[in-house]
Amino acid sequence: MIKSNREWLIPAVKTIILCGQENIPLRGHRDDGTLSDEISQGKFLPLLKFCIDSGDLSFQKYLETVPKNATYLSKTTQNQLIDCCHSIIMKKVLDKVKEAKHYAVLGDETMDASGTEQLSVCIRYLNLQKSTIPKDFICFLSATDKLVLY
Template sequence: DNKPWLVYSPSKSGLFCVPCVLFAEAAGNNYLGSFVLSPCQQYGKLLGADGQITRHKLKNYHNDSILDAERFISQEKIENRKRLVPIIKTIILCGQNNIPLRGHRDDGYIRSLLRYRIDAGDSMLANHLSTASKTATYISKTTQNELIEIYGDLIREQILAEVKHATFFTIIGDETTDVNTIEQFTFCLRYLFENKVHEKFISFLPAEDRTGEGLARLILEEIKNLGLNPNFMVGQAYGGCSAMSGKFKGTQLTVMRGVGRQMYRPNAPAQTPEEYYRVNLFIPIMDHFIVSLTNRFSAHQWMAYHVSILVPSMIEHKSFNDLKDSITFYKAYLPSPNLIKEEFQLYKRK
């Protein structure tokens, strides 16, 4: 089985039990020998019911040392998380106020803000930065970027939860070029949540294929990766360039084809948020419902109508011409199709 506590020491040419080396104490019958004070070098008798590893695992001090090590690691995790709190809060502060974390050098704004926190009385941060090794301060640019990515993932998860709760959404996007001259597609979502319209940035997508079809594939793939249902996309908002809004191969048209049922219309001007909601959101949603209902129930309606003809009370006020479609529908099951008109007239006289 897996033995993470067992390590090999090249300098001692043998095996040691790390928790026992760190935490075991000799008391009473607990004699600390092989694996603790001295390395285990008898490799021929390591495994098996009577092996040295098995006998060591049965020692009381070994089990106590394992528990002590787990408690120590758990406490260290708690302490490390506490040390990260002021650093994370400072990064969030910079993000909320559009403050760059670093200047031309690594010693930028974030370190100045951290020093300000220490001057304001943050003793935990002061103790952490004064006692931690240079490789464990958690304020390097690498750690900053990792924390930003983690926080970004959490924000994105929250936004997607709101979008899924809202059900319907609109895509907002456009092309842009970053400082490395790489074309990227800015992907945003617009949705209604808690009676408020939200427009949230989701991601930058590298746009290698900048044609309408290429951007459409990029958008549909991102929708799939986000776990959203493309059938609930009720609108698209892009720039006016031909790649985006072209009538034949534009992004909007290709996305419509990929979704299958969406109707495209450019955003209509509106004077108030209420008017904008009615024109650009409510009407597309109603279009979506109408198309869905038509596709779902049209065949069923005709089937129900044909079945209703079998009920005498349903045909009392109908003419024979009203029944022609139903007669054709049931013709194979009628014993005398040529006599239907006479039978119908006889029924009406009764």
């Protein structure tokens, strides 16, 4: 049962990663729908429906057999999966930085669409195996927060 539950998560996690890589929002302003809803403002559920339409029989079977209140496709579960993906990606980036002999932290302040000033934090490091200097995004910080250094 645990193995089958993990298998059905694969399409959901891959969809979340794809949306992140392609800068596609998972949800719209209001997206409390289900896979069977015809109208959905978000992209997560329609992409999962596309997986089923494209022949993912194990995911389709899972959704047909699981109770409707236990599909684990809610926005809460989406957020939990996003947090898991974030943790894994950050660990991989930090492991690469630890291996590098040289690195730099970059910050750039900008105003978002709502007028809030944010600090974009990236890190660059020397990858000796590939002779490259990759730049990875780390996070956004509020530029209006006061930093206290001790």
